[in-house]
Amino acid sequence: MLHKHKLLKSLCLMFITSLLLSANVKALEVRLLYVGPEDNSALKGVEQGIQEANLQGQFLNQKYLLENIDETTASQHQFGAYSAIFLNTKKELITKLATKLSDKAVFNLNSADDSLRYACIANLLHTIPSNKMKNDAVQQWKKKAPDSSAVAQAWHPDFLKFAARDLNKRYKKNFNVPMDDLAWSGWAAAKMTSDTVARLKSADPSKLLTFFKTELAFDGQKGINMNFRQTGQLRQPMLLIEDGKIVAEAPVRGVANPPTLDSLGIINCEK
Amino acid sequence: MKQLIGSLISAALLLILSTNFALAEQTGRIFVSNEKDDTISVIDGDSLKVEKTIEIGERPRGVGISPDGKELYVAVSEENKIRVVDTNTLEILRDFEAGSDPETFAVHPNGNVYVSNEDNAKASVFDPKTGAQIVEISVGLEPEGVAISPDGKRVIVTSESTNMLHVIRVPEHTIENNILVGSRPRAATFTKASNIAYATAEISGEVVKVNMDTAEILKKGSTGDSKSKPKDVLLSLDEKVIYVAGGRANAVKVMDADTLKIIKKIPVGKRVWGLAMTKDGSRLFTTDGVSGTVSVIDTGKNEVIKTIKVGSFPWGVVIND
Numbered sequence: 112m113l114h115k116h117k118l119l120k121s122l123c124l125m126f127i128t129s130l131l132l133s134a135n136v137k138a139l140e141v142r143l144l145y146v147g148p149e150d151n152s153a154l155k156g157v158e159q160g161i162q163e164a165n166l167q168g169q170f171l172n173q174k175y176l177l178e179n180i181d182e183t184t185a186s187q188h189q190f191g192a193y194s195a196i197f198l199n200t201k202k203e204l205i206t207k208l209a210t211k212l213s214d215k216a217v218f219n220l221n222s223a224d225d226s227l228r229y230a231c232i233a234n235l236l237h238t239i240p241s242n243k244m245k246n247d248a249v250q251q252w253k254k255k256a257p258d259s260s261a262v263a264q265a266w267h268p269d270f271l272k273f274a275a276r277d278l279n280k281r282y283k284k285n286f287n288v289p290m291d292d293l294a295w296s297g298w299a300a301a302k303m304t305s306d307t308v309a310r311l312k313s314a315d316p317s318k319l320l321t322f323f324k325t326e327l328a329f330d331g332q333k334g335i336n337m338n339f340r341q342t343g344q345l346r347q348p349m350l351l352i353e354d355g356k357i358v359a360e361a362p363v364r365g366v367a368n369p370p371t372l373d374s375l376g377i378i379n380c381e382k
Numbered sequence: 383m384k385q386l387i388g389s390l391i392s393a394a395l396l397l398i399l400s401t402n403f404a405l406a407e408q409t410g411r412i413f414v415s416n417e418k419d420d421t422i423s424v425i426d427g428d429s430l431k432v433e434k435t436i437e438i439g440e441r442p443r444g445v446g447i448s449p450d451g452k453e454l455y456v457a458v459s460e461e462n463k464i465r466v467v468d469t470n471t472l473e474i475l476r477d478f479e480a481g482s483d484p485e486t487f488a489v490h491p492n493g494n495v496y497v498s499n500e501d502n503a504k505a506s507v508f509d510p511k512t513g514a515q516i517v518e519i520s521v522g523l524e525p526e527g528v529a530i531s532p533d534g535k536r537v538i539v540t541s542e543s544t545n546m547l548h549v550i551r552v553p554e555h556t557i558e559n560n561i562l563v564g565s566r567p568r569a570a571t572f573t574k575a576s577n578i579a580y581a582t583a584e585i586s587g588e589v590v591k592v593n594m595d596t597a598e599i600l601k602k603g604s605t606g607d608s609k610s611k612p613k614d615v616l617l618s619l620d621e622k623v624i625y626v627a628g629g630r631a632n633a634v635k636v637m638d639a640d641t642l643k644i645i646k647k648i649p650v651g652k653r654v655w656g657l658a659m660t661k662d663g664s665r666l667f668t669t670d671g672v673s674g675t676v677s678v679i680d681t682g683k684n685e686v687i688k689t690i691k692v693g694s695f696p697w698g699v700v701i702n703d
Contacts, residue, residue: 163523166503167544170522170560274542274566277524280501306545309562330543330565330585335608 138174141314142192143304145179145297146208147199153220154179155286156294157197160301162285164308171309177301190215194314195304197297202227209235215316216323218300219343221293228342231380234320237344238303239296240265244376248349248361251374255366261351261358266295269357270350273334295331299345303329335372342380346372408451409469411702412658412667414676415442415456416693422456423676423692424472427703430678430688434472439465444486444528445698448510449493454702455510457484457497464495466510469702478513481506486698488528488537490552496537498525505539505548507555517555521548527569531576536594538579540567547581549597559597564588569614573621580624580639582612589615589626589642603642605635613655618681619663625681627654627668634668634677636684646684650677658699669696 141164145157157177164175180188182200185208190196195216198205202224209217209232219227219237228241240263248263268279268289278298282290290298306329307322308314328336333348340346351359361367367374410427415438422436422445439458446455447469454467457480464484465477480487483501490496494516495508503523507516522544529538536558537550547561547570564583572579572594579592587610591601605612611629617639618625624642626635630653636646651670658667659681666679669692676696678688 163543166523167546169520170544170546170548170557171562274524277501277543281523306565309545328565328586330545332543334585334611336565336585336587 136172138168138172139308139312139314141173141175141194141305141308143175143177143195143197143301144190144193145177145197145199146182146185147179147197147221148181149179151199152288152291152294153197153199153297155282155288156220156290156297156299157301159282159285159294160298160305163281163302164305167305167309171312173305173308175305194308194316194319195300197300199293199297205235206230206232214320216304216320220296220300225377228344228377229381231342233324233343235343236300236323236339238299239292240347240349241344241376244344244349247375248351248363251361251363251366252351252359255359255363259351259353259358261353263349263361264352265292265347265349266290267350267352267357274332278332299329299331302331303327306330340373340378342377344376348372349375409702411469412676413445413447413454413700413702414656414669414692414696415445415698416695417441417443417671417697418694421693422454422467423696425676425690425692427701430690432690432692435693436467436472436474438467438474439463439477443697444484444497445700446487446489446495447700447702448489449491451702453510454700455487455489455495457487459483459485459500464497464508464510476513478508478510479515480508481515481518485526486528488530490530490537491532491534496528496530496539498528498539500524500526503541505537505550519550519555519557521557522546522560527567527581529570529572529579531572531579531594532574533576535576536572538570538581540570540581542566542568542584545583547579547592549594561592561597561599563590563599564602568612571615571617571624573617580615580617582615582626584611584613584629587611589624589637591639591642601642603637603644605637606631606644606647610635614657616657616659616666625657625659625666627657629653629655632670634666634679648679648684648686650679650686651675651689656697656699658701660701661703667699667701669699671695671697
């Protein structure tokens, strides 16, 4: 008797729940794909961004789903359903996939190779800084501190300014490791995707791509709004690190020429 | 006749009593939180000199005053607490747990405190008399600015990394609207009629004017050059202009409240964030974080009349008037 009562109760509950669910407007689903190794900070960064996207999504009725595949299975994979692709792989595969998937944004999360920027593949977007950006940042800093042996990075776990503190804190809490360049690059790609979906109220890949190329004003928690160059490179400030400590930010004030983010890296496409 | 005289006398007595009551409450002091040296600078309202520096606790940011003017509240973020100071004796009275990483807050006319908990995407409500948490509300990432409508019916919490104004109904404590604005919304303020709000977006360098009944963005205005990363925003007493703390533009922008066009830039110290205005609207105080100063603006002339050295990285400012 007791069991029957319980069963009836749970059936009633199920019925009510299903009614409620069907009454709700279906959430906008945004499917995204990561291609690359699983045990990697770029994937952790993407996951961080997706988690934040879903936090925002609960207020806008948007839901983000991330799938990840290994680069060895990438050539047979069906890409149609995804709003954007995040790549953490070799230069050759980056070029191949970006060329194949020309109607959607393909993010390069890992390769600093300058030739990928010179190539100016219209839908290939680099959130990771190029080698030339790093070199330019170091050269600027050396004009002020000639004996310095600083290296340039996109990010650093000790970075506190401009709410970098908050992002570092969230990431560390989730993964129990400090945020590095790859993780920032993955987070930035996922975060700008959800920012854009929120504004457009659409997950249409080509609409997202157009927005990235023409209207983006991304808050990467580095204190300045960011957008993409014609080369597909994300304009961004760099950090100069010496002995594990942040010693300066580039563009280096008073040295950078022009005194803007365009003093770092490749500006124009190769003819 | 006797009756008339009697009521006149009692009315006069009441007037004297209430005037005295009001005078006794308000010290005229200006309180400034210094984020990096864990202190509160107490500025005398008449001499405009720092009369005392209070050791308050780790990373003080948001400041506010109880409706009766007797208590100063300070969010000590690193301690996850709000500390309470007697505005008259300047003694620390008590503290209470204010959720994770309390950044800023606003005091409701009913005395409750609405807090943004920056690192866990929550807004929480406390009774500062008992320290009891009344409710916790899920909002977007990095909640920061909190503004309460003068009629007490709505609270705006800005979430910096989710780019939203979350509009919370009081007393229900349900979210009525989530309004997507520019990047990194930081602060908001209401008109006296409570139907319009202004909010700043730091990274996109914008001010938005929002109809609170329809959640519609009525107007957007740019705060100027790329260095201009607006934080606090306040209306003038006549509500004809807004004052916007311009961040690293090192200026307060005076903008037309209707068109959101910049009318004047008032140069102040470096990285200006906090703003507070006297009740009579005549003076505006700013916290200039990098300079370690408070600038005093005469709103009649819209000019700085005094610069006061305070602690390291002044953050919030509130007036006990």
